[in-house]
Amino acid sequence: MHPAPSVIAFTTLSGLGFGLLFWLGLGLPPVTGWVAFVFFALAYALAVGGLLASVAHLANPKNAIKAFSQWRSSWLSREGIAAIAALLLMAVFASGIIFFDVRLRVVGVLGALLCLTTVFTTSMIYTQLKTVPRWNMWTTPPVFLLHALAGGALLAGQTRLAAVLLTVLGVLMVWAWIAGDEKGRAGSTMESATGLGRIGKVRLLEPPHSGENYLLKEMAYQVGRKHAVKLRVIALGLGIILPAALMLLLSVTHFIGFIAVLSHLVGIAAGRWLFFAEAEHVQALYYGR
Amino acid sequence: MTTLPQSTEKKLGLVIDLDTCVGCQACVVSCKEWNTSNYGAPLSDVDAYGAEPQGTFLNRVHSFEAQPETGCSQTVHFPKSCLHCEDAPCVTVCPTGASYKREEDGIVLVNEADCMGCGLCAWACPYGARELDEIFGVMKKCTLCVDRIYNENIPEEDRVPSCVRTCPAGARHFGDLGDPESDVSKLVTAREGMDLMPELGTKPVNKYLPPRLKDQSSDAALAPQHTNAKGLFAWLDKALEKL
Structure with missing residues (x-):
């Protein structure tokens, strides 16, 4: 298969980003304030940067928004939804820690699970192809999940x-x-x-x-x-x-x-x-x- | 919607006779001609008159050689296009809902207004039946000439896919493979029509009729007419041959 740079950048960077978000959601390390801001900024830069790189792979990106519609059958569609849900929920958790010094534990754990779900759906796009x-x-x-978990832990x-x-x-x-x-x-x-x-x-x-x-x-x-x-x-x-x-x-x-x-x-x-x-x-x- | 229909009312498809196909490529040309000017975006060419021409085609003819254990090899011309599979993996992977299989006749189509050109459906197809158009950025595939077969503005004999209409050898047949009484179904039964890559479980609608077995073995292959030897060895070779 053709190793498109956009897809390689997407799977490696966003995998690392979601891996880091997973650990941050679990409170590892238990950062607050400015330090937390730096950690979350890095995680978001990787995850969102990776997702944007994947858009570069599309030949007709003006229809990309429609990719959220077919979650009943398509792993690629499920990935898009899981990624947005994970990023939104983790944003709530992150703003709690950074701006209000409040740790919303349940939101963090749920966000962390959604981050893993996103990486899992990415892996299924490839796994499903007979x-x-x-x-x-x-x-x-x-292998995809461990890449995210290990890189995130690093x-x-x-x-x-x-x-x-x-x-x-x-x-x-x-x-x-x-x-x-x-x-x-x-x-x-x-x-x-x-x-x-x-x-x-x-x-x-x-x-x-x-x-x-x-x-x-x-x-x-x-x-x-x-x-x-x-x-x-x-x-x-x-x-x-x-x-x-x-x-x-x-x-x-x-x-x-x-x-x-x-x-x-x-x-x-x-x-x-x-x-x-x-x-x-x-x-x-x-x-x- | 990219979920597959439980069943379809008809199973329209092609039956391709590998015994009859002469590999003339007329179906390739007529397919390109019809489909570049009708359904959806044109089938673009890149560097068409240059050193490395390439373009989008919905139907391509490969030529294979099958070598039996004894006797001569057999050349088989092999047209290949979308097989309109019952369990089409290209449809379910589509994230935007652009790919779909029609409930009324089983034709697999791409709604280009929804396609984002991610190429995942082409990855999911075992047969290489989908090509992403380089200029228009949307996925192209055989439509079974959906704009001909129901078209009341053209004469009735033209209401078949362009490739079928044009084939000079009569190697391509079109019909309802879901109806056991149809001509194409009878042809498939009589000639032991086969599926391509059945191990992948796609249940193709299109069938291929295998070449008939030879009535007499063709083991009279020509002897090699020359060798690579030069000079003294060439003379020796010739001399020994004559002995």
Whole structure:
């Protein structure tokens, strides 16, 4: 699948933002006043910035407002609604803490749950697609949720918690890579795609067009796959191992925290790039790819 | 509404005979011609006269080669467009309500006034039947020529999809696949019509008629007429061949 920068920015940044909002909603760290303002400003910048980046992915954004209408059937629609609800509720909680020194616990917990719901709905947009077997696995939602929780814990300064969550995430990421490699295209072949398996082995003799088209650009992306091993090492080393190790140091200064966050961000962006680049769509079988 | 109807009154669709298709691409051209000037936004081309031309098409013809365990391979021309699936995954993923399946005849359509061009429906389709138009930013797909088949302003023989009307080989058939007595349903029964990628559970309405089995095996393949050898080895090769 084509790794569109807007979608990678969206899933990584908004995941981090909603992760941080989750911990803030639970009162971790128990900040008030100006410090709280800085934390919430960062969380909102990430979450809203990510959401705005996703709008850049739309070819016809003037109809984006209609995306809130189909929550009965569409995970993308549910995501939009969950995101708005989470941001609004957390805004109430945040203004209580920042301006009135009041901690509305129930609102915070509800907002935190909505933040996780938002990340879950994002993950389901990918998980639901049977056409992309590497995404259509039980591991996809927990990987997205752990990305948000672990990254949020890093930003929220929850050092030990972040180390534990990062470790679990790392194990699950490796599991998902191996399981995804084994799954391949989940039994779909050029023979099943064309129904010509009853004659014999099928190959593409002539493509339907000599140039590129939307289908090839979007769903037969092949550049990332040859760098898969390197990108996995980067994702695991910078995204998980280095920040987790830094969080286990005896004293974690602001500077060390900053390095850990930066390393994590680069690592998960590489991992998310791979999440798209490595994913094979069954449609590409019609092009023999 | 992007929930699917429980059932549809008719199941209009195509039956494509892979034994008859000669791969002439006439259906591709006639489809583009009709649909670029009728339902919804035109089917745009980019760099049409340049070095890398590309554009939006609703119907494309692939050519495959199937190699049996023994004997010659078989070339099969393979037209592909929307299969108007009963359990269409492209419809339920749509967040804006632009994609829908019609209750009266089962045709899957995009209401372009609602489409925001997110492309998720194209991701959900296993068949590559949906293309996002690069210039107009909306999702394009086969409409089964919904603006022809009910159109009383055109002669009755033209009230079939443009690809069916134009096919010079008679490889494309149009009708109600929900009616077991229809010509297309009988054709599917007689020729063991098949679904594409049945393992994905989309229940396509369109059926493909597989090439008939050869009545005699064709194992008389030509021997290679030349080798890559040069100079002395080429002479040796020829000499040994003659022995």
